[in-house]
Amino acid sequence: MEIVTRELKFSTRGEIDLVDITGDVEEIVRDSGIQNGQVLVFVPGATGAIVTIEHESGLLEDFKQALRELVPRGKGYLHGRIDDNAHSHLRATLLGASECFPVIDGRLVRGTWQQIFFVELDVRPRQRRVIVQVVGE
Ligand code: ZN
Numbered sequence: 001m002e003i004v005t006r007e008l009k010f011s012t013r014g015e016i017d018l019v020d021i022t023g024d025v026e027e028i029v030r031d032s033g034i035q036n037g038q039v040l041v042f043v044p045g046a047t048g049a050i051v052t053i054e055h056e057s058g059l060l061e062d063f064k065q066a067l068r069e070l071v072p073r074g075k076g077y078l079h080g081r082i083d084d085n086a087h088s089h090l091r092a093t094l095l096g097a098s099e100c101f102p103v104i105d106g107r108l109v110r111g112t113w114q115q116i117f118f119v120e121l122d123v124r125p126r127q128r129r130v131i132v133q134v135v136g137e
Contacts (some may be wrong), residue, residue: 001137004032005032008130012120013102015088016064019118023132025101028132029108029126037136039108043130047088047122049095054113067091069122088121095119103136 006028008021021041029039039048053063070092076087099116102109108118119131 001037001135002032002034004028004034004134006132008132010118010128012118012122012126012128014125015121015123016067016091017120017125018060018063019120019128020115021118022068024054025116026097026108029134030104030106033106034103034134034136035068035106037103037134039101039103040098040133040135041100041116042129042131042133043118044131045092045096045097045126047085047120048117048126048128049092049097050099051095051117051119052099052110052114053117055115055117056113070094085123088123090117091121092119095121105133106112 008024010019012019025041043050070085073087073092079086079089118128120126
């Protein structure tokens with residue numbers, strides 16, 4: 001079994017920024033040479049998330065609006081007394097910090113309309129790191 005670990009680095013524009021990382025992740029899988037296994041996409045950080053969603057501008061706006069409605073800002077959260085980003089943490093927890101995809105015959109398997117996105121949920125622009133780990137043979 002082989003393990004290839006890479007990192008993506010990029011900056012975000014603050015709440016709520018969506019960054020399509022599909023091409024970068026697929027390139028890492030291709031370059032890894034691993035034919036069959038899995039690829040993990042993980043963000044170390046409590047106010048970022050990894051999701052899959054269709055890359056269509058209307059839908060991306062719908063997604064942002066749904067997040068605002070599900071977990072509104074400034075609802076008197078307890079964590080808000082410290083740094084006013086409780087809603088960022090809560091949204092990140094609901095979405096999750098990682099996604100895992102099968103790698104079959106050297107390719108990451110996903111649906112045609114299932115792009116991979118990093119979601120910036122913090123209240124300010126950030127430098128982000130996403131770990132991509134391909135495991136298999
Ligand atoms: Zn916080």
